[in-house]
Amino acid sequence: MSEGSAAGVADIAAHKTRGPYRNGIKRRREIILAASKVFGQYGYAGGSLRQIALDVGVTPAALTRHFENKEGLLIAVLEHWDVENDRVMPADVRGLTRFMLLPYNAYQHTLDRGLIEMFLTIAAESSNPNHPLHQFVKRRYDRLMVRALGELHYAQEHGEILPMDDEQMMREVRAVYALMDGLQLQWLLNPDIDLLRILQDALGHFIQRWTGKPVVWADPRIIAKSVEAERAD
Amino acid sequence: MSEGSAAGVADIAAHKTRGPYRNGIKRRREIILAASKVFGQYGYAGGSLRQIALDVGVTPAALTRHFENKEGLLIAVLEHWDVENDRVMPADVRGLTRFMLLPYNAYQHTLDRGLIEMFLTIAAESSNPNHPLHQFVKRRYDRLMVRALGELHYAQEHGEILPMDDEQMMREVRAVYALMDGLQLQWLLNPDIDLLRILQDALGHFIQRWTGKPVVWADPRIIAKSVEAERAD
DNA sequence: GTCTATATCACGATAGAC
């Protein structure tokens, strides 16, 4: 849940160019931000359109003008943050470097508590096949896995890591992302833990096995730079 | 979320011995099982007392005779499964052995999908400090961490692992449980993944680092035996 | 594009009969 695809860009772009929505795009953004906060705090089932509308300063009816219904709003929210995340973890960061950035990426997320709450809550909530958003969330996570697997392949093809068979690669990728998600859950329950350090330690051992060489983590100032990038919205 | 304390035993025992509740204990159990299913499927906020009552075959009013309110019911559910889990992961399994059993323990959980759904959903949902169950769940996870840390200490004192400082131990423990929780989340979204194998692989590398020796996993028949134990309810 | 007003429904909880 810590990284995402760029689905939904076209959708948002459409609203930017089509006439009738010219003035609505700003309000639409406000709604998405408020919805992120509310869904993060109370989950999807627990969060109400009323609360979101109250936050924005409009009535619930105004929300259903911009988004078909509650479900559509959540989907828009998820897609919005997928796009946002591309700014922190650009698509042109490939191979092993992408994995090396994961701890920073997770650390970034801790700067906005509501986001982690939302993604984890939604993921757990929608895990049941009967949940209206199950397919959407499942596909989203599948894409994330495929993408990560591709990057590990890339690393191998470019000689960044020792040879490894496909099945093994998949297991490594799943373990790494499990680590990320699980640790973010722990951070939610106890924000005092040193998420960056624990993640670097654990991921470092994974990567060390992959490369056969000790891991050297980048200068912490990289964090500051990335933070800056994310804050610039 | 994969292992728990034995809190609540006294509570349940009281209902067994005290007169007025003599006949209520069976119904109480039915309610707890139904509640596990419903909370697992819909989360705490999303699950309703009505649905639980419908499952049991009584009216919602009957539920509030057995449990003060919705919150009290969920707490009873969590405590019930903590006790159940002690049968699979007995308290007298100490040190490194306890960690070696974690993959089987997680695998056990996959036999009853509702349980993983419930624990993960509740954990994510209640992670917000404003949630009525936040303190309860936080304390529960804290106890789990302290217990696990204690077992790693035990392993060190008995020469099962190489020396490690306290801070490092805590990080190792947190990483291991993050792995467990995160992988169970992935399993919920895609039950086809080989949870046992991925967990043994990843945890194996942790333990290998701790001991300095390769890990040999126990005969898979151990799984069958444990399953049998859990099924016997 | 946003409002007010409202339809419709489900929720948790309680009172009191049996």
Place this chain on the structure above:
DNA sequence: GTCTATCGTGATATAGAC
């Protein structure tokens, strides 16, 4: 111990005025 009946609340969603 369980029932019926009901209260008060808050939910999503829609209709129609402005």
